[in-house]
Amino acid sequence: MFGKIKPMWGGKPQLKSNYDAVIIGGGLHGLATAYFLAKEHGMNNIAILEKRFIGFGAAGRNTAIVRANQRTQENVPLYKEALDLWPILTKELDYNLMFNNCGNLNLMHSEAAMKAARMNVCTAQFHGVESHLLDAKQVKELEPAINISPDITYPIHGAMFHPPGGVVRHDAVVWGLAKGAARYGVHIHQQTEAKAIHTKNGKITGVDTSRGRIHTPRVLVSAGGYSAGIINKMLGIRLPISVLTIQAMVTQPLKPVLNHVVSSGMYHAYANQTLKGEIATGAHMDPWPNYTTLTTAHYIKHQAEALSDFLPFLRGVKFMRHWAGLADMTADMAPIMDGNDPIGGFYMDCGWGYFGFKSCTATGRYMAKFIASGECPDMLKPFNWRRFEKHKLMGETAALVSYSADN
Missing domain, CATH: 3.30.9.10 (D-Amino Acid Oxidase, subunit A, domain 2)
Structure with a gap:
């Protein structure tokens, strides 16, 4: 009986053998990216792969605080845009996000x-x-x-x-974005684990899942605390996370x-x-x-x-x-948002610490633009992963350290 119950965002889609993009991770950033890819860039042949169920990870395990009072000039504009998007998304999604x-x-x-x-x-x-x-x-x-x-x-x-600043209901954001993405044709595959990412001649070619292989030229890893492990295991890229x-x-x-x-x-x-x-x-x-x-x-x-x-x-x-x-x-307590380096068609959105919920709306929008065009938006350029190789760490740590600066 319970196996026949449909998710609130629609029926369970069949896993296709080809998608224009695959997003690994059914959290807020993955859902937001899929939503904006479909809505603003017309890319609706997208698969979200979630090993358990959407909102299982940090999306459902936080205290839902949102703000834009970060310290650095790179961070503040991104979080401001994310904060401004909450009432707009409430109307767009036709879903009460309880902002x-x-x-x-x-x-x-x-x-x-x-x-x-x-x-x-x-x-x-x-x-x-x-x-x-x-x-x-x-x-x-x-x-x-x-x-x-x-x-x-x-x-x-x-x-x-x-x-x-204030608070938003985190579960409502998960459900609202899922409904919005599905409405534009995005396939949300729960209980579907990504097993391997395939490349050829330095470019993404596909993903092996627990339900079969998918051919795709674009993959985004946005799996919260599991992102660094997935990227290291499947592509051999080690991140300082x-x-x-x-x-x-x-x-x-x-x-x-x-x-x-x-x-x-x-x-x-x-x-x-x-x-x-x-x-x-x-x-x-x-x-x-x-x-x-x-x-x-x-x-x-x-x-x-x-x-x-x-x-x-x-x-x-x-x-x-x-x-x-x-x-x-x-x-440096700042995220990594990067793509096409070192593999064409590969994108990553990770390293958010406890700031990921606050940023998911704007980040999803910019990552969608990045994936659709292949060109990194100016807003995301400071957050590339190569900054650690060049020892150009961002100064966001001081946003917390400053509170106890007399110690």
Whole structure:
């Protein structure tokens, strides 16, 4: 009975022997790229290959925060465009993505951090992104639940406030993009594993899957934490990516109390209140490479101690669910978006760490343009994988390190 139930985006398509492009990975970036390839470039003979089911990986294991207050001049425009696309996509897809631009409040805990935040704010404002620097009193006025007293572990000196940021329902984005792509003829093949990528004379020729061979001149690998392993195993290209576990959890539902997304680099914690009233919270990644999605008691203790310090209303509140996902992090905390190098027709979109959800709309659009034309858009050029060979790392790491610059 259950085997006959159709996915909400349509019936299960037959796997064809030829596609104009194959996308390995049924997450947000793969779905967005397929959607824009079909909608804006007329390429609807596309296959998405997903080993399990769409949204299985990081797309379904995140806290759904979106923002455009990154640090570098390469990153800010990309994230701004992604942020601007949420209301547009809601209309295009005719699907409620539950975008709530409640604003992001990034706490600062030292004068050194405040100085670094001024640079972040100036960079954002230069690129037309609304961002403000607040003192501790203004933080309290904006978010009364925050404890600004000097007797907490890391006293709050101020914050960056980014009003356009907020949260989006991650599952809704998966379902909306899947419906949109399928409507334009894209084939979504779940429980279909990519086994090998074939090349000839330096160009892509096909993909072996668990259901047969596909002939195709274009392949995009966009499989989140599994991307680097797939690319290395199937094409012999080694990327400077470490895969780490990142954990998150939610509390029992509460009455509305938290008005914005609140984060602290010093406490390594962030929190926002969901539409159901839960406080969703996450922190930094586990500090060792691994492929596990197991959760730890250490993390529960960390979150309880951190959140109850600067958000004291949470003392005594129960955690209800706890999960983990995989983050593929590069050495400079910036992604890799590249193609036709060193293999013609091969494209990669990976290394997003915990920033992938925030960028999926704009990235999908630019990767679609790249794949359709074969020419790399200017927006993506700084994110090529050869930058690591040339030791030209991007400076996005400072966006997090600056918060604890006095350590």
